[in-house]
Amino acid sequence: AVVTFVSHDGEKHEAPLEEGCSLMQVAKNNAIPGIDGDCGGEAACGTCHVIVDPAWADKVGPSGPVEEEMLSMNPERQATSRLSCQTKASESWDGLTVQLPEFQM
Ligand code: FES
Secondary structure (H helix, E strand, C coil): CEEEEECCCCCEEEEECCCCCCHHHHHHHCCCCCCCCCCCCCCCCCCCEEEECHHHHHHHCCCCHHHHHHHHCCCCCCCCEEEHHHCCCCHHHCCCEEECCHHHC
8 A cells, every 4th residue: 555745846755554554654664755753753743744635534534632732733734634643554545645734844
C-alpha cells in the first residue's frame, strides 16, 4: 500500500504504508520533506501537520482531544487537518493522499 505526500508546491512523494505505523513515522522513514515530527509523536509540537484529502477523511478518521487542542492553536488548520503522528496507518489506506501545509515547508 502506498501513501502520497503532496508538498505545498505540488511536489509528490510516495511512501510505502506500514500497518500500524503513524503517517509521521512513515514520512520520517522515507525522508519526506516537510514533516519534522520534533516531539517524536507526542501531539505536542505540531510539526507533523497534514491535510487529509477530503475523500479520505472518513477512512483516516477525526482528530482526538489532545491532538485537537494542538490543532486548534493553528489558525491555518483545515477541516481535515491531522497531526500525522496521531494516525495509525492501515493497509486499506492504499492510494491515500495527504497535503503538506504551506507553513510547514
Ligand atoms: Fe509532534 Fe506530531 S510529531 S505533534
